[in-house]
Amino acid sequence: MSPIAGALREHYSASQFRRETWNHLEALTDTLRRADERGDAERVQALRGEVERELQLLRRIEHYWAFPGVRLCGDLERLLAKQEYRALERHAEYIARLLGSEAYRQRDVTLLFDDEDSEARTAADEAQDGASEEERPYFEVLLVAEIEEREGAELRRHMLEMRSEDDEFIYDVVIVPSFEDAVVAVLFNHNIQSCVLRYRFPVESRWMIPELSHYVQMVDPQLVQRAERDPSDALAEAITQLRPELDLFKVSDETMGSVSATRTRSFRRVFYRQEDYLELHLSILKGIYERYDTPFFQALKDYSQRPTGVFHALPISRGKSITNSHWIGDMRRFYGRNIFLAETSSTTGGLDSLLQPTGPLKRVQEQVARAFGSRHSFLVTNGTSTANKIVTQALLRPGDIVLLSHDCHKSHLYALTLIGAQPLYMEAYPLDEFAFFGGVPLREMKRHLLALERAGKLERARMVLLTSSTFDGIVYDPERVMLELLAIKPDLVFVWDEAWFAFARATPTYRRRTGMEAARRLRAEFADEGYRARYAVWRAEFERLDPADDATWLDRELLPDPDRARVRVYVTQSTHKTLTSLRQGSMIHVFDQDFEHLAREAFHEAYMTHTSTSPNYQILASLDVGRRQLELEGYELVRNCVGLAMMIRRQVSDNPLLRRYFRLLRATDMIPPEYRPSGRERFYEPGQGFTGMEEHWLEDEFALDPTRITLNIGATGMDGNTFRRLLIDRYDIQINKTSRNTVLFMVNIGSTRGSATYLLDVLLRVAEELDERGREQSELDRSITAARVRVLSEQFPPLPTFSRFHPAFVDDPRGNTPEGDMRAAFFEAYDEQSCEHLRLDGPIEYAMTAGRTLVSAAFVTPYPPGFPVLVPGQVVTADILNYLKAVDVKEIHGYEPEHGLRVFKDEVLVERLAKREQTRAAALEGSLR
Ligand SMILES: Cc1ncc(COP(=O)(O)O)c(C=O)c1O
Secondary structure, eight states: OOHHHHHHHHHSOHHHHHHHHHHHHHHHHHHHHHHHHHTOHHHHHHHHHHHHHHHHHHHHHHTTOSSSHHHHHHHHHHHHHTTOHHHHHHHHHHHHHHHHHOGGGGSOGGGTOOSSOHHHHHHHHHHHHTTOSOOOOEEEEEEEOOOOHHHHHHHHHHHHHTOOTTOSSEEEEEEEOSHHHHHHHHHHOTTEEEEEEESOOOSSOSSOOGGGHHHHTTSOHHHHHHHHHOHHHHHHHHHHHHOTTSEEEEEEOSOHHHHHHSOOTTOSEEEETTSOHHHHHHHHHHHHHHHHOOHHHHHHHHHHTSOOOOOSSOTTGGGHHHHTOSSOHHHHHHHOSHHHHTOOOOSOTTOOOSSSOOSHHHHHHHHHHHHHTOSEEEEESSHHHHHHHHHHHHHOOTTOEEEEETTOOHHHHHHHHHHTOEEEEEOOOEEGGGTEEOOOOHHHHHHHHHHHHHTTOGGGEEEEEEESSOTTOEEOOHHHHHHHHHHHOTTOEEEEEOTTOGGGGGSHHHHTTSHHHHHHHHHHHHTOHHHHHHHHHHHHHHTTSOTTSHHHHHSSOOOOOTTTOOOEEEEEEOHHHHSSOOTTOEEEEEEETTIIIIIHHHHHHHHHHHSOSSOOHHHHHHHHHHHHHHHHHHHHHHHHHHHHHHHHHHHHHHOHHHHHHOEEOOHHHHSOGGGOTTOOOOSEETTTEEOOHHHHHHHOSSEEOTTEEEEEOGGGTOOHHHHHHHHHHHHOOOOOEEOSSEEEEEOOTTOOHHHHHHHHHHHHHHHHHHHHHHHHOOHHHHHHHHHHHHHHHHOOOOOOOOOOBOGGGOSSTTSSSOOOOHHHHHHHTTSGGGEEEEOTTTHHHHHHHTTOOOBBOSOBEEETTOSOSBOTTBBOOHHHHHHHHHOOOSEEETOBTTTBEEEEOHHHHHHHHHHHHHHHHHHHHHHHO
16 A cells, blocks of 8 residues: 555544645644755755655645645745745744645635735735735635646636636636546545536546545446546536536536537536636536525524514524513623524515415425425424424325334334334344444344234235334435335335435435435436336346245345335424534435325425424524535535544544443444455454445445444443443533443534544543552452453343234234334323333232233333333333343333333223224124125
8 A cells, every 4th residue: 555545544534634644744844944944965865855755745645626726836836946944934833824724714815815916925925924804714616627737827827817706705726638537636636616517528637646536436437438438428427426416517618509418417517618707607606506595594683683573482582581671681681682682483575475375485495305305305393203293294194104113213103103004123133232322234124024024914014114213323225225215015104214314415425325316316216218127127037936935025135026026205393403503403305206106295295283383483594504514515514524533433443442341233233244245354354554445335135324423331331321420420522322331422513523532531530540449459350340340341132022012002903014003002091090000129029920911001212222112002021121220321111110110900901902802703793794
């Protein structure tokens, strides 16, 4: 491996490597200047060589950036050649500072340096320090054109001349000459927001360093092939797949007539050679503005500036009830003025109604749909708990069967209870060793659907509902899941609970595993002739097999009939969990081919059922702004966030002291090998750096999100809860999930290098303290600690799987599929006479030993992890009791230790069974008559 390759891999993020290389250059030029001033000729000579090499490296990296870009690398090279070491140092230092502080992104960098005159640069430097210029967001325009350097400089100059003081944004231009370079540029350079593809250009790069070639490997190979014939359209498609938020323009040298025949779908606009630069400039700015525009936030700001007399509800509006108060003035002082000026219940005056949006909120919904790749999107102000209820109610009817993971969020279960749809719990693979679940294997899903088919109930199976990513970062492959299940039931509706996955839209690796992207790909596939041909071959082969044999369905990949399969996909996301939004800000995204005629009205009713008539405007405005951020800097933020997570992962696995007490859980720990055909062991290997995330995410049935960092803390002798308390009480570090022997750290787009360093520092301090305590412990204490560690690291109480619904709460007790009538059990429990409480310290064991079948009358949910281990109608088993006794959490919703578990009385069960028999007999008689 070359030194650069090694360095890039070690850094994971090429951007970080770039910044550090500039810092290194700055340090070198400083040493060089000092050596020169000392007259140390030998040292100067050696340092000159080093600076030269560093500049060569930077030049190869800077090809893809406008600032500092190769242009300024050239300036530095000239200063080095002229032996102007002081100026060289000043400029290197200045560039490194601008890059490090990112100050260059708020101003016109082209004014900071002058190509010819180094003195002018110094003057600009001073002006810069005074920060005289008004701040405007900066971005870069990628121009793809195979032209000589001089022509490129000319072109850039023409484009920059079009800019004006009045523009809201400022940009510079970076020019690359080939398809491959363009791909590297859009993936490497997060500043690029617009791409202009000009004339024809070659596919291969002349200058790309092999170390950046992994970016090119992210492009669909078919597109690379197509690029030979049709470079600009193939590149446009590649960029759309990699960074769909970017604006694409084409400058064509063809005549109008021939151009109209080419595919121009991906381009915002096609320009012809003779058109002027001004049009291009205005189109570029317009494209940015469309993403920058936040209609509801703007309307709220405008509204808050209007003098308004409020004769309506909401005394807090405009802060009135606070300003007049003698007792609650501190609230205003804490929050400031604007939040109250923006508190209003108005739906007019430029604002809008969430329940029937026609103005700015409607526009926000359209923008959100564009940003997340949905056909329709809706805003929700009461979290994904509510989003889930809306979606479920919109799509299900009483009696429908829903296949879902047993450890799903409780909001789904409450929704099913209200609707009367029947859950069929599928088992996620357990990770007993760490006390949480993984995901539901596809084979398990197919097995259940097949069983429903064989029991004659497939018609009732309407929905599959899965959580991806899980709390712990296990991510499904939604495209594959939907593809195979649609082969068994072509009209299934899929709901992907992406409460933890809203950020995934931002980068290509994550995006491929989102529900919306999978829906888009499936829809395209079913319309594609290539798929039809593949399906015909598959079908012919499949028809030769025995359909009564389970293996026919379970042991091979299934393909749905493209003429029958419908793409009906719904996604719910807690925007507030992983993107910028105030708490409770959530979204629903819909990609449903049948939405108009099968779901629109029911969706509307469901939305009305669960949406407050007083939605919080601050939450809505924050969702609006969160969308802007996703479209303009989501790619950069998420990539940085992954880089930071990788850095933490690396430190924890490399540091011998940390390794003694904390074990980082890797994909190998959290995903069994049968679901990981890529064979990728981990993201980071000491000595090899970061390898393999892309392959793992592309190929495996389940992927692990590296931003979810789970540490096994068993070796500390502390359980998860104790460790969490230690972190918050002593170090002000907040985490929100623990298990018996693990803690979960989530790195998000708000995490900084500082907070990551602090976390590592705290872990080191804890490890040092444990070491110290170990040394000072008495023999007895040491053996107690060792025993505790053994319990946490070697003894694993099995996780409670879903037992079964009691026959009294099953439609057809003789059927062999496991769905149940949870709603009947839930409402049966409203009658106090139906239930009794049995304590866990004796009475319940006694009842079970005496042969009673105990049936839960309530949802019992230990928090964390937050999924019910018992639901109404479910049979209580010894395993579940053992788990409840072993979980060391304070909160167990639905269970009070002094009262015990709430279960149904035997006579209630007997009576229900008898009634069912009667009904069935009557129905049978009726059908015979
Ligand atoms: C998988 C899952 N879905 C839904 C929710 C509910 O989301 P919210 O807190 O936005 O209501 C959660 C909350 O933790 C969750 O983990």
